[in-house]
Amino acid sequence: xxxxxxxxxxxxxxxxxxxxxxxxxxxxxxxxxxxxxxxxxxxxxxxxxxxxxxxxxxxxxxxxxxxxxxxxxxxxxxxxxxxxxxxxxxxxxxxxxxxxxxxxxxxxxxxxxxxxxxxxxxxxxxxxxxxxxxxxxxxxxxxxxxxxxxxxxxxxxxxxxxxxxxxxxxxxxxxxxxxxxxxxxxxxxxxxxxxxxxxxxxxxxxxxxxxxxxxxxxxxxxxxxxxxxxxxxxxxxxxxxxxxxxxxxxxxxxxxxxxxxxxxxxxxxxxxxxxxxxxxxxxxxxxxxxxxxxxxxxxxxxxxxxxxxxxxxxxxxxxxxxxxxxxxxxxxxxxxxxxxxxxxxxxxxxxxxxxxxxxxxxxxxxxxxxxxxxxxxxxxxxxxxxxxxxxxxxxxxxxxxxxxxxxxxx
Numbered sequence: 001x002x003x004x005x006x007x008x009x010x011x012x013x014x015x016x017x018x019x020x021x022x023x024x025x026x027x028x029x030x031x032x033x034x035x036x037x038x039x040x041x042x043x044x045x046x047x048x049x050x051x052x053x054x055x056x057x058x059x060x061x062x063x064x065x066x067x068x069x070x071x072x073x074x075x076x077x078x079x080x081x082x083x084x085x086x087x088x089x090x091x092x093x094x095x096x097x098x099x100x101x102x103x104x105x106x107x108x109x110x111x112x113x114x115x116x117x118x119x120x121x122x123x124x125x126x127x128x129x130x131x132x133x134x135x136x137x138x139x140x141x142x143x144x145x146x147x148x149x150x151x152x153x154x155x156x157x158x159x160x161x162x163x164x165x166x167x168x169x170x171x172x173x174x175x176x177x178x179x180x181x182x183x184x185x186x187x188x189x190x191x192x193x194x195x196x197x198x199x200x201x202x203x204x205x206x207x208x209x210x211x212x213x214x215x216x217x218x219x220x221x222x223x224x225x226x227x228x229x230x231x232x233x234x235x236x237x238x239x240x241x242x243x244x245x246x247x248x249x250x251x252x253x254x255x256x257x258x259x260x261x262x263x264x265x266x267x268x269x270x271x272x273x274x275x276x277x278x279x280x281x282x283x284x285x286x287x288x289x290x291x292x293x294x295x296x297x298x299x300x301x302x303x304x305x306x307x308x309x310x311x312x313x314x315x316x317x318x319x320x321x322x323x324x325x326x327x328x329x330x331x332x333x334x335x336x337x338x339x340x341x342x343x344x345x346x347x348x349x350x351x352x353x354x355x356x357x358x359x360x361x362x363x364x365x366x367x368x369x370x371x372x373x374x375x376x377x378x379x380x381x382x383x384x385x386x387x388x389x390x391x392x393x394x395x396x397x398x399x400x401x402x403x404x405x406x407x408x409x410x
Contacts, residue, residue, distance in 0.1 A: 002283075009183050020042055020265055021109045025043065026081060031095055034273060036273070044092060048080055073219065074216050108132075116151055132184075135149055135160060142170060162177050163185070175234075187226055189214070189223060216246075231257065255299055325370065326395075328384070330383055331383075334380045335382040337359050346373065346374070
């Protein structure tokens with residue numbers, strides 16, 4: 001049996017799967033269900049320092065797939081807990097006891113405000129019932145965010161995790177946080193206001209007001225890209241991915257990119273608490289198939305293979321008058337030109353000409369733009385993109401682009 005234990009800022013989690021920070025972990029009965037199904041840690045909803053209930057419009061969360069099947073996302077207006085600070089303290093105190101009995105760390109999320117004194121007060125009170133604090137600072141500018149984090153770190157006796165926005169990545173803020181000895185960052189996607197339109201009803205989808213939070217599997221590349229950039233620049237920083245994961249494959253991607261823990265809030269909301277067990281089981285099965293005994297055996301492995309130019313300059317070159325630097329090659333043993341003309345249909349540059357009666361495909365490689373779409377769309381996996389000078393494979397059916405990957409690194 002694989003050892004799923006991970007460590008984060010001095011805390012030990014029995015596995016990297018976290019519940020929260022959305023409503024899946026807001027009350028004891030919900031928390032107990034998460035623990036029953038095996039989560040390694042819990043993040044509470046983000047608590048405000050207000051002394052009265054926060055207005056939350058209803059409905060406040062909806063899945064896009066009911067109308068847009070290919071868009072796997074949730075739209076929500078429930079970024080923060082609606083309960084006042086006094087009630088939050090009661091909830092967190094009770095949650096801490098439940099988590100402690102299960103030997104599962106409790107991370108309490110706190111909304112930082114412009115009033116540093118109020119944030120310090122609420123943070124100190126909540127920290128007394130927490131194993132770690134997670135500070136939501138996305139509503140502050142860089143200067144105030146850093147000031148709040150530094151002040152809270154001095155005030156509380158538990159690890160402090162700072163939340164950063166994957167949509168508006170601020171490299172200078174991350175650098176400043178690391179210099180302030182913040183050892184862990186949580187990755188969260190807060191997007192500009194957005195909306196979808198139901199073309200059947202000809203009206204806004206789900207809400208009649210814009211939402212400022214979109215999360216789900218369709219956003220996964222955004223968060224993974226930020227993880228790669230941060231871990232590349234600050235290898236010692238621990239990362240916690242807060243949204244977008246639903247399946248074990250998503251969690252594995254985050255781990256391979258160097259994230260120490262992954263929240264399954266979207267997966268739980270979409271598939272129920274049983275999804276926790278499904279994801280843990282999928283992770284264990286994948287580790288067994290790869291021969292990994294511990295998470296540390298592969299944590300960050302994909303990051304080590306990302307070529308540096310992917311994290312800085314664009315490695316692609318535009319095609320010259322002689323064509324792109326790569327060209328397609330067809331495996332004749334896999335290609336079915338008598339039955340399929342997909343490559344000819346979807347190539348915008350007229351590289352392929354299928355000749356069914358001769359059972360072959362003619363390639364005009366000088367027309368090739370090097371986009372690579374043919375590799376992914378060929379139903380028989382018969383097309384490979386190679387460097388026209390060295391014949392090195394640049395793109396193959398698995399979709400891994402060699403321009404981004406250094407296979408020499410492990």
